[in-house]
Amino acid sequence: MADVREREISVEQEHLDQVYRRLEEKIHEAEFLMNDAAKRSQVGTPGALAERDAQVFRAGVHLNRLNNEFEDFLFGRIDLLLGKDGKKGPDGAYTAVEPAEGAVRADPEGGDGRQFADIAETLHIGRIGVLDADYSPLVIDWRAPAAAPFYRSTPVDPGRVVRRRVIRSKGRKVLGVEDDLMRPELTAFLDGEELPVIGDGALMAALGQARSHSMRDIVASIQAEQDLVIRAPAASVTYVEGGPGTGKTAVALHRAAYLLYQDRRRYAGGILIVSPTPLLVAYTEGVLPSLGEEGQVAIRAVGSLVDGTEATVYDSPAVARVKGSSRMLKVLRRAARGALERDATASAASGGSAASTAGGRSAQGAERAGAADPQAPMANAHQLAFGEEGPEAGGEAKRTTPTRLRVVAFGRRLELDADHLSRIRQTALSGTAPVNLLRPRARKLLLDALWDQSGAAGRHSDPELAAELRSSFDEDITSEDDFLTFLDAWWPELTPRGVLTAMSDERALNRWARRILNPGEVRKVARSLRRAALSVHDVALLDELQSILGTPHRPRKKKELDPLDLLTGLDELMPTREESQWERAERLAAERTEYAHVIVDEAQDLTPMQWRMVGRRGRHATWTVVGDPAQSSWSDPDEAAAARDEALGTRPRRRFTLTVNYRNPAEIADLAAKVLALAMPGSTSPSAVRSTGIEPRFAVVRDRDLGRSVREEAARLLDRVEGTVGVVVAMGRREQAARWLAGHGMGVPPGERSRDWGRVVALGSLEAKGLEYDATLVVSPAEIADESPAGLRVLYVALTRATQQLTVLSGERDEPDGEGVPDLLRE
Numbered sequence: 001m002a003d004v005r006e007r008e009i010s011v012e013q014e015h016l017d018q019v020y021r022r023l024e025e026k027i028h029e030a031e032f033l034m035n036d037a038a039k040r041s042q043v044g045t046p047g048a049l050a051e052r053d054a055q056v057f058r059a060g061v062h063l064n065r066l067n068n069e070f071e072d073f074l075f076g077r078i079d080l081l082l083g084k085d086g087k088k089g090p091d092g093a094y095t096a097v098e099p100a101e102g103a104v105r106a107d108p109e110g111g112d113g114r115q116f117a118d119i120a121e122t123l124h125i126g127r128i129g130v131l132d133a134d135y136s137p138l139v140i141d142w143r144a145p146a147a148a149p150f151y152r153s154t155p156v157d158p159g160r161v162v163r164r165r166v167i168r169s170k171g172r173k174v175l176g177v178e179d180d181l182m183r184p185e186l187t188a189f190l191d192g193e194e195l196p197v198i199g200d201g202a203l204m205a206a207l208g209q210a211r212s213h214s215m216r217d218i219v220a221s222i223q224a225e226q227d228l229v230i231r232a233p234a235a236s237v238t239y240v241e242g243g244p245g246t247g248k249t250a251v252a253l254h255r256a257a258y259l260l261y262q263d264r265r266r267y268a269g270g271i272l273i274v275s276p277t278p279l280l281v282a283y284t285e286g287v288l289p290s291l292g293e294e295g296q297v298a299i300r301a302v303g304s305l306v307d308g309t310e311a312t313v314y315d316s317p318a319v320a321r322v323k324g325s326s327r328m329l330k331v332l333r334r335a336a337r338g339a340l341e342r343d344a345t346a347s348a349a350s351g352g353s354a355a356s357t358a359g360g361r362s363a364q365g366a367e368r369a370g371a372a373d374p375q376a377p378m379a380n381a382h383q384l385a386f387g388e389e390g391p392e393a394g395g396e397a398k399r400t401t402p403t404r405l406r407v408v409a410f411g412r413r414l415e416l417d418a419d420h421l422s423r424i425r426q427t428a429l430s431g432t433a434p435v436n437l438l439r440p441r442a443r444k445l446l447l448d449a450l451w452d453q454s455g456a457a458g459r460h461s462d463p464e465l466a467a468e469l470r471s472s473f474d475e476d477i478t479s480e481d482d483f484l485t486f487l488d489a490w491w492p493e494l495t496p497r498g499v500l501t502a503m504s505d506e507r508a509l510n511r512w513a514r515r516i517l518n519p520g521e522v523r524k525v526a527r528s529l530r531r532a533a534l535s536v537h538d539v540a541l542l543d544e545l546q547s548i549l550g551t552p553h554r555p556r557k558k559k560e561l562d563p564l565d566l567l568t569g570l571d572e573l574m575p576t577r578e579e580s581q582w583e584r585a586e587r588l589a590a591e592r593t594e595y596a597h598v599i600v601d602e603a604q605d606l607t608p609m610q611w612r613m614v615g616r617r618g619r620h621a622t623w624t625v626v627g628d629p630a631q632s633s634w635s636d637p638d639e640a641a642a643a644r645d646e647a648l649g650t651r652p653r654r655r656f657t658l659t660v661n662y663r664n665p666a667e668i669a670d671l672a673a674k675v676l677a678l679a680m681p682g683s684t685s686p687s688a689v690r691s692t693g694i695e696p697r698f699a700v701v702r703d704r705d706l707g708r709s710v711r712e713e714a715a716r717l718l719d720r721v722e723g724t725v726g727v728v729v730a731m732g733r734r735e736q737a738a739r740w741l742a743g744h745g746m747g748v749p750p751g752e753r754s755r756d757w758g759r760v761v762a763l764g765s766l767e768a769k770g771l772e773y774d775a776t777l778v779v780s781p782a783e784i785a786d787e788s789p790a791g792l793r794v795l796y797v798a799l800t801r802a803t804q805q806l807t808v809l810s811g812e813r814d815e816p817d818g819e820g821v822p823d824l825l826r827e
């Protein structure tokens with residue numbers, strides 16, 4: 001058998017060598033194109049320059065792909081029977097292909113009923129397609145319709161596939177092959193020799209591998225039910241549900257690569273993948289480059305969807321529940337209008353007037369603080385643990401709204417008092433237009449009121465003269481610095497951050513949240529907004545505020561010219577350089593706020609406000625939404641579902657369910673199923689595809705020393721697995737757990753120094769979303785479950801992270817029995 005294996009490896013090696021020879025030829029071609037393009041740069045006509053840019057762009061992309069060091073560049077092969085004429089299935093894949101009549105023949109001797117056939121075609125599958133010089137395929141791109149049978153064929157429905165082979169290689173060397181036989185009843189021949197079968201199949205080989213801190217692609221072992229999702233047509237909404245470990249994240253990533261391959265032009269508009277945490281972004285972001293796709297896909301954590309924000313702080317569950325709820329929408333709308341008038345009551349009460357007068361005090365500086373200030377205290381983000389409220393944003397100079405406007409025009413002193421100003425503001429604010437876009441309207445209303453007061457309106461009966469007089473009146477006033485300073489203070493340009501800061505004032509928030517939030521909620525939300533860092537839930541509020549406020553139109557800055565060129569007149573002679581195709585692509589990617597396709601991972605966790613934020617990024621997009629309601633950490637799934645439906649609109653949905661758990665061995669999946677039964681009675685868990693024979697371990701905190709027990713149990717797991725260990729604790733303990741694992745304040749015994757603690761990670765329960773480890777230590781199930789209304793579902797997530805071993809550590813609160821099994825996990 002070893003001989004056969006070696007022989008089969010050398011057969012694949014020969015093929016790989018041929019592929020590399022061809023790739024080298026293609027690299028030379030691409031280099032030639034680049035050089036040729038460089039030469040054309042000598043020719044200066046605009047047409048030639050544009051053509052050169054386009055050519056360099058294409059050749060550069062090509063070279064980049066070919067030079068990319070693909071590990072296992074070639075990974076698959078299928079051996080096929082002679083087929084009927086191929087027909088495309090509804091999704092573009094050749095699934096309907098069946099063997100041709102007579103492709104399989106019965107034993108000529110009649111003997112034991114065995115069947116025989118000849119292999120008519122062999123296809124190699126890889127990360128990108130490579131054609132030979134005569135255009136015959138040496139490697140087929142895994143996303144091409146012809147590659148679909150590699151994934152879709154099963155022994156139940158084999159189609160033309162007799163043998164599916166996964167080829168393992170590193171660089172240019174083939175290391176091994178694993179075969180699955182799709183038609184075991186058949187004796188097949190290739191070039192007159194019987195087709196050999198090597199190994200136990202690729203899936204089991206892939207699943208048994210140790211995990212690292214980044215996810216691997218599954219391109220060599222995608223299963224049939226997953227392939228249906230990956231290749232589903234992109235129209236409307238593709239909706240995928242499946243329990244933990246069913247490959248939802250993997251499928252979502254492969255789908256992005258598939259869509260790009262299938263319609264690159266359409267998806268030049270960008271694909272956005274929304275992920276729940278920065279940890280999951282970091283874990284998954286290597287998958288697309290390994291599939292040969294980069295650039296057009298943005299993977300963003302839900303706390304980083306607004307440019308320039310990277311929120312990692314979590315609000316306490318009570319605060320998150322309010323901030324995530326769609327009740328906030330009305331509060332924000334009121335706040336965005338109310339923030340214009342910050343501290344009006346306070347300043348009126350103290351008799352203060354920040355009015356701008358023609359020769360009197362000016363409101364200078366009034367606009368610098370508070371709502372209009374982009375540098376308001378929240379900009380100063382730093383990491384805080386869940387539940388901590390952090391330092392108060394004190395010491396900020398409060399912006400006060402001027403309560404009087406005095407100007408001198410046409411030799412008369414004119415004045416608008418607080419009541420008048422307030423009426424003008426109300427008139428300007430009527431309607432739903434974005435607040436920042438209403439400033440010109442407010443300015444116009446002020447001028448109208450001053451004009452009325454001036455009495456100049458009746459001076460001329462001739463309409464032309466009257467209009468002239470009015471426009472010189474307006475000019476007179478608006479050219480005064482004091483009027484402009486007043487306007488800036490009275491109707492400042494608001495920023496989302498500024499309004500959020502204004503909402504940290506409990507009295508103000510109370511006004512804006514009247515009959516929407518109760519006083520306790522107002523207090524908590526205002527307090528949470530006074531901390532220095534943005535929370536993950538604040539980001540959706542910022543985004544909502546941005547759309548409520550609007551961005552005032554600013555004339556585009558004129559290109560700056562070199563003063564010397566201006567002096568010498570050279571600027572007239574120098575043609576302005578056209579933006580190159582490359583620069584344009586980069587600029588568009590940087591400016592992109594809407595996408596052609598949006599993929600939402602862990603969709604069950606999006607709050608209503610987050611759905612609104614994500615929805616704004618895909619107003620004209622097609623969608624792939626993957627999630628598992630049983631893992632939802634949001635307390636009110638019905639409210640979130642309504643917001644989701646609003647974001648997705650009336651687009652039709654195509655639903656898929658994934659049913660097999662590839663991550664957890666049966667021993668761990670069975671334990672997790674007990675919590676699922678409590679968290680969502682009646683729902684079924686996915687079936688685990690393998691078992692290890694290793695039961696979960698139940699440990700109990702020793703000597704009431706939680707920290708030391710955590711470290712001991714983590715060390716024990718480190719010794720038992722080759723890859724990573726995740727220690728999952730309640731959110732309130734995440735920083736404490738990191739200190740325990742670092743050994744702070746504990747004497748570290750000599751034996752421990754040799755352990756590789758870099759393989760261990762401490763995680764708050766909400767951060768464990770989507771991640772996986774070789775081994776997991778779940779600390780105090782009761783603590784995790786009690787932390788929020790969705791606590792049992794969060795615990796279910798924590799228990800389903802391990803690919804090999806699981807330890808559950810219980811404290812007193814878990815009420816462990818004699819075996820250490822906590823109350824929540826008993827029968």
Ligand SMILES: Nc1ncnc2c1ncn2[C@@H]1O[C@H](COP(=O)(O)OP(=O)(O)OP(=O)(O)O)[C@@H](O)[C@H]1O
Nearest residue numbers: 218221222223244245246247248249250662663770
């Ligand atoms: N066809 C496959 N071949 C090999 N490995 C697979 C396959 N499908 C899934 N896996 C592996 O199973 C694990 C779980 O996959 P993934 O994280 O995508 O699941 P999930 O459904 O998103 O889980 P969760 O809901 O818990 O976040 C990953 O390690 C993934 O690589």
